Amino acid sequence: MEFWSLLIRTVIIYFVVFLIMRFMGKREIGKLSVFDLVISVMIAEIAVIVIEDTDRALWSGILPMAVLLFIQVVSAFMTMKSRKLRLLFDGKPSVIIDKGKLNSDVMRKQRYNLDDLMLQLRENKISAVSDVEFAILETSGKLSVIPKESSNASENIGMEGRESESSEQENRLKQYNQSKIIPSKFRFEILPIPLIMDGKVQDENLEKLEKTRFWLKNVLQEKDVTDFKDVFFCTIDHKGKLFVDTHDKKQR
Secondary structure (H helix, E strand, O other), X not given: OHHHHHXXXXXXXXXXXXXXXXXXXXXXXXXXXXXXXXXXXXXXXXXXHHHHOOOOOOHHHHHHHHHHHHHHHHHHHHHHHOHHHHHHHHOOOEEEEEOOEEOHHHHHHOOOOHHHHHHHHHHOOXXXXXXXXXXXXXOOOOEEEEEXXXXXXXXXXXXXXXXOHHHHHHHHHHHHHHHHHOOOOOOOOOOOEEEEEOOEEOHHHHHHOOOOHHHHXXXXXXXXXXXXXXXXXXXXXXXXXXXXXXXXXXEO
């Protein structure tokens, strides 16, 4: 009798946990922040306790899991509407490598050692720290690596031969135009840099770029966008390239 009771409880709890994880969304599978990890661990622990303790009523385990699901759904909805809450729950990315130089203070603060760094650099097919323009430790623990353009150019030279003089002039022109958009002192803690999110202008990022709403409006008008509220998502990358996604899902 105890065997069948244990079997039935296991099957029921399995489907309950499965449904809870499905309701929590695909974000939980693809990326676990600290908050997500805590919720997932608590649900797993409750499920194990309910399965092992056959004298405990099922509802005493299902109810706490349902409460955790409610907390997760509400917090996910709130953070989706507020970037400040997203930063509070998930934190900010950390710049580990800045223009080929290691940021030891950030590594110490994040308790991120050199072995971890070299491992993730190898996973990104980077052999030398000097070849990295920026390396950002994401809130999920993943390292995002942006290689230097010079290293990419040297690889292309080896594969395709020398670059023509006209292309070099074009690269210089691009670098000059980039310097006018992205200040040299700007720290790329978030790449790409959000300028508009959910129709709301990110004035803090504009100030860091030493730009104004007037500049942003002129740039958007070149892409046939007249109102900030029509923009769902707008970013600018480290090369000064703008990405605009309007509410009608048309990329520009």
